[in-house]
Amino acid sequence: MKPTITKSYLYEHVARIGKAISSPKRLELIELLAQGEKTVETLAEQARIDMRLASAHLRALREARLVETRREGKFIHYRLSGPDVAQLWVNVREVAEEHLVELRVALDQMAASPDSLSSESRQSLLTKARSGDIVVIDVRPEAEYTAGHLPFARSLPLAELEKRLADLPAGKEIVAYCRGPFCLMSDEAVKLLRQRGYNAHKITDGVSEWRAGGLPIEN
Amino acid sequence: MKPTITKSYLYEHVARIGKAISSPKRLELIELLAQGEKTVETLAEQARIDMRLASAHLRALREARLVETRREGKFIHYRLSGPDVAQLWVNVREVAEEHLVELRVALDQMAASPDSLSSESRQSLLTKARSGDIVVIDVRPEAEYTAGHLPFARSLPLAELEKRLADLPAGKEIVAYCRGPFCLMSDEAVKLLRQRGYNAHKITDGVSEWRAGGLPIEN
């Protein structure tokens, strides 16, 4: 017997997507997955939650078809089911930033520099990076850099930054980025670099924001 | 005493937006409000729910700052707090259509013609409408037309279509639209028009989809 198709049936399906993104933990997992494919263990570790809880949330995301899986030996790799999912995360976050004052003040209190990029400044950053005028560093874990990064950026994970300071040219302006506006790794990188006398600052863009701005991602 | 700002605090705020759009009824209310400001009574009637339930859902939407209110005498008018909210609705719905097969088959079964518009066909529609090659009719209630409509469209509410058939030029191609892909008013209009011998078809765009496609809205 064929199920009766009512109009509310349509909204129910869209609400499945809404439900999937209605939990803070799941949003964090989506943001992490926007950096590239990851195993459940990695996700649990990076989101600082129990692996069983991570698994449960990932199940919910999979049932909403926002993520897909791939098995490799003992490991199961999760990935977003499409670039539109990362775009949705950026969209929802921007709406939240626009309308929820509490979120804006919290962001101001946390981040050292709330340098949001306009599309013109993204373009000029790209030009300066291409010409070698500035050095763009990606301070995320190397695996995330490999999965995709800003054009002309070099990988310099926060954990190795102190050891690898020699890799950086002395006089040049340094621009650091990480996973996006909620990620504080670039702030820490900037703090450390400034202590060592570098001219460093951060941008809030991650790869998803950069792509959402219409600019290309390398890998 | 200042509240401790943790990272998860940020995701919690974004999740407030997610929670707001995690209910089918609230999504329907958002879609209705995307057509223009409406009173609680109108919303309840058009969503076919009890006014008290509508009020409760609107409260949730207001607490997530997705809607705002304005009092006028006995009536309270609700509106979306910004065009980005309508854009979010379109975005979420598109992600759902992309990844949820059940939604796609339901849409195919319901709608007579699943004519989704590419950006080129939007442009060519606009040109043909401007030149008078085709007649674009807005079959939504007149108040929604007044709040904003497609360029060169004329208002011809479904309820009055039969009476006002004389308003339509005989030979010309007629394109009907309503509130968007989930709205069936344009299907009914097309059905009626074809019975009377008109060359009519529908497009799935509503004003939100049209605007999301980067094209202008008149009022």
Place this chain on the structure above:
DNA sequence: ATTACAATCTAACGATTCTTGGATTGTTTG
């Protein structure tokens, strides 16, 4: 003042959801 009516509020029930603990599945390695 009294009445009418739009809208909200309060209380309460059942249905979900979140989270944790323990048990289980599936794969690799010795």
Place this chain on the structure above:
DNA sequence: CAAACAATCCAAGAATCGTTAGATTGTAAT
């Protein structure tokens, strides 16, 4: 085959949500 380990499944309690009914607020008209 047994041990190790990634990941999922299952069960259960606490918390939250959706819905309905009845009571209440606020404004306009008589």
